[in-house]
Amino acid sequence: MATDSDVESVFAGREERSPLKKVQYFLHLYPTTIPFLVLLIGIVVFGVVVGDRFFHPFNLSLVLQQVTVIALLAVGQTMVILVAGIDLSVGAIMVLSSVVMGRFAVVMGWPPELALMAGLAVGAACGFLNGLLITSLRLPPFIVTLGTWSIFESINFLYSKNETLRQQDVEAVAPLLQFTGHSIRLTDIIPLDFLRGGVLTFGSVLMIFVAIVVSYVLTRTMFGRHVYASGDDPEAARLVGINVRFTLLKVYTCAGLICGFAGWVLIGRIGAVSPNAGYNANLDSITAVVIGGTSLFGGRGAIIGTLFGALIVGIFRNGLALAGLQNNWQNLTVGALIIVAVALDQWIRRVSV
Amino acid sequence: MSPLATIRTPLPVLQARGLVKRFGRVVAIDEADFDLMPGEVLAVIGDNGAGKTTMIKALVGAIEPDAGEIVMDGAPVHFRSPIEARSAGIETVYQNLALSPALSVAENMFLGRERRIPGWRGRFLRTLDRGGMRREARQRLSDLGILTVQNVDLPVEALSGGQRQGVAVARATAFGTRVVVMDEPTAALGVKESRRVLELILDVKARGMSIILISHNMPHVFEVADRIHIHRLGRRVAVIRPEDHEMSDAVAIMTGAMEPPKTDPIPFVRTDRPRQEGQTS
Ligand SMILES: Nc1ncnc2c1ncn2[C@@H]1O[C@H](COP(=O)(O)OP(=O)(O)O)[C@@H](O)[C@H]1O
Ligand SMILES: [Mg+2]
Numbered sequence: 272m273a274t275d276s277d278v279e280s281v282f283a284g285r286e287e288r289s290p291l292k293k294v295q296y297f298l299h300l301y302p303t304t305i306p307f308l309v310l311l312i313g314i315v316v317f318g319v320v321v322g323d324r325f326f327h328p329f330n331l332s333l334v335l336q337q338v339t340v341i342a343l344l345a346v347g348q349t350m351v352i353l354v355a356g357i358d359l360s361v362g363a364i365m366v367l368s369s370v371v372m373g374r375f376a377v378v379m380g381w382p383p384e385l386a387l388m389a390g391l392a393v394g395a396a397c398g399f400l401n402g403l404l405i406t407s408l409r410l411p412p413f414i415v416t417l418g419t420w421s422i423f424e425s426i427n428f429l430y431s432k433n434e435t436l437r438q439q440d441v442e443a444v445a446p447l448l449q450f451t452g453h454s455i456r457l458t459d460i461i462p463l464d465f466l467r468g469g470v471l472t473f474g475s476v477l478m479i480f481v482a483i484v485v486s487y488v489l490t491r492t493m494f495g496r497h498v499y500a501s502g503d504d505p506e507a508a509r510l511v512g513i514n515v516r517f518t519l520l521k522v523y524t525c526a527g528l529i530c531g532f533a534g535w536v537l538i539g540r541i542g543a544v545s546p547n548a549g550y551n552a553n554l555d556s557i558t559a560v561v562i563g564g565t566s567l568f569g570g571r572g573a574i575i576g577t578l579f580g581a582l583i584v585g586i587f588r589n590g591l592a593l594a595g596l597q598n599n600w601q602n603l604t605v606g607a608l609i610i611v612a613v614a615l616d617q618w619i620r621r622v623s624v
Numbered sequence: 625m626s627p628l629a630t631i632r633t634p635l636p637v638l639q640a641r642g643l644v645k646r647f648g649r650v651v652a653i654d655e656a657d658f659d660l661m662p663g664e665v666l667a668v669i670g671d672n673g674a675g676k677t678t679m680i681k682a683l684v685g686a687i688e689p690d691a692g693e694i695v696m697d698g699a700p701v702h703f704r705s706p707i708e709a710r711s712a713g714i715e716t717v718y719q720n721l722a723l724s725p726a727l728s729v730a731e732n733m734f735l736g737r738e739r740r741i742p743g744w745r746g747r748f749l750r751t752l753d754r755g756g757m758r759r760e761a762r763q764r765l766s767d768l769g770i771l772t773v774q775n776v777d778l779p780v781e782a783l784s785g786g787q788r789q790g791v792a793v794a795r796a797t798a799f800g801t802r803v804v805v806m807d808e809p810t811a812a813l814g815v816k817e818s819r820r821v822l823e824l825i826l827d828v829k830a831r832g833m834s835i836i837l838i839s840h841n842m843p844h845v846f847e848v849a850d851r852i853h854i855h856r857l858g859r860r861v862a863v864i865r866p867e868d869h870e871m872s873d874a875v876a877i878m879t880g881a882m883e884p885p886k887t888d889p890i891p892f893v894r895t896d897r898p899r900q901e902g903q904t905s
Binding site: 296299300487488491492493494495496499500503504506507508509510511512513514570571 | 686705706707710716718720721722723724725726727731735736737738740749750751752754778779782
């Protein structure tokens with residue numbers, strides 16, 4: 272029998288590491304550190320450069336409102352990217368869901384609650400279709416969702432006849448659909464003077480709630496473990512008895528459902544129901560996920576990182592705009608952030624003892 | 625008279641006859657037979673590409689054979705997934721380890737058979753008992769003398785090749801109740817680590833389980849094996865006892881340089897009753 276000291280030396284030995292290695296190792300264990308630091312630095316820098324206008328509660332709640340839709344889509348996108356997939360159709364699913372909600376309520380006269388349910392069901396069904404094509408035909412997710420992106424978008428235009436439902440019309444028959452756009456004053460929740468002017472929309476509350484639920488599922492449940500394992504090494508997952516294809520199917524369906532919720536939030540944000548809304552939302556959601564530190568190779572990442580990622584994009588765009596730098600400079604910065612995030616991910620993944 | 629009553633030798637744990645598996649035009653296993661007796665260490669040797677890995681994958685439900693029969697404890701089994709073989713008490717250390725690199729050591733130990741917390745959250749949300757799994761992983765690893773205690777939260781990819789192999793071996797030996805299959809478990813290991821795995825194999829045997837050990841290391845094979853199954857060109861060509869043959873004979877049979885010796889066949893026992901859960905022979 273081996274003695275204790277033998278055992279230690281046999282399987283446990285670890286040598287000293289250089290400081291850079293230690294950083295790499297730390298980031299490997301806590302990958303959300305980077306998006307958190309970037310967010311913090313962004314807030315401090317813009318706070319210094321732009322000053323009070325940036326820190327004004329009204330401005331910060333505007334940022335939150337602006338990122339809510341993308342953040343919600345990005346939560347669904349995170350699940351998909353964790354299984355080493357990609358969903359290019361999230362924006363199209365979101366808009367289709369919102370159009371179904373709007374037309375069912377306004378044009379067909381369904382009760383708003385049922386119209387809402389129908390929109391969510393359409394979202395989940397679209398996600399299910401993506402998952403089915405990917406798992407049963409074994410096609411790459413990029414190609415499948417590139418195709419369904421066009422398909423869902425076309426269905427959306429055909430079904431809506433490219434017609435926008437006006438804000439007043441929605442408000443008249445289905446105020447529920449605009450509920451996500453309503454807000455409460457922060458001072459009503461926490462009566463502190465420096466919060467004056469800040470508001471929280473119910474859409475943001477819904478987004479945070481969905482993020483908490485998904486985060487719980489991913490980190491605390493069996494399904495969550497199987498999501499990470501399926502994305503990390505599908506063959507290993509299969510050999511330990513995980514049904515990888517069924518896990519993927521569930522992930523895409525959940526993502527579709529979350530897109531449905533995003534459709535509801537979208538109606539609240541713009542008031543009307545427009546088949547032309549949400550342009551670029553799919554790419555923006557991927558941007559948030561990637562900047563949030565989730566690996567495009569699957570198996571590693573976290574919802575909290577994605578929320579940081581969405582906020583980083585929002586804060587940088589807002590801060591640069593307040594500093595007088597227009598759209599092109601904002602896009603340039605976001606582009607640079609994406610590349611830095613992916614490069615860092617590659618570096619962190621190379622860690623080994 | 626029942627067929628079980630007619631045999632004098634103990635009932636084999638796992639048997640297979642005429643296993644075939646093709647990958648496209650490659651015939652990976654070609655009418656392979658297999659016998660594993662209770663409480664024995666059966667070594668499986670053969671050249672690279674002889675079909676050893678494919679055969680054990682067929683036995684443990686990781687792939688579906690195109691033809692052939694498998695019986696466990698005398699009853700036919702059709703494992704449709706490795707999880708079914710696991711619940712029958714068969715654990716496997718795969719050649720590629722089947723670990724999830726980004727997940728921690730503890731998470732890997734319980735992957736696919738996670739513990740849930742009691743109560744409604746465990747039942748309906750399938751909430752993990754993370755603390756319990758971490759404690760148990762730590763306990764089992766230190767019992768086996770594989771890893772030091774603080775390591776169970778590290779992601780597997782932060783471990784060296786040898787440590788990873790240690791985790792895979794520990795997972796299989798900790799959870800196996802009937803059979804532990806190891807496909808080249810010492811391939812990435814140094815001398816001391818290999819010794820530890822050989823000791824583990826004998827520990828497992830002492831606990832009454834059977835072990836299937838695929839290895840290219842002849843001294844190891846001859847040290848621990850009770851019988852040696854020699855595989856060549858997709859099928860079993862001989863079963864020898866290490867005390868009856870030299871290592872050079874085994875290698876010669878394996879490569880086709882020597883005529884395989886005649887061995888008394890182990891009778892194939894198959895009843896038509898389904899296998900009973902938790903049965904021991
Ligand atoms: N998944 C697979 N797809 C195609 N061919 C395979 C696959 N697995 C094994 N083979 C082929 O089957 C033969 C037997 O392989 P294997 O069982 O791995 O042999 P061994 O473990 O004895 O080295 C080899 O020719 C190998 O190339
Ligand atoms: Mg092999």
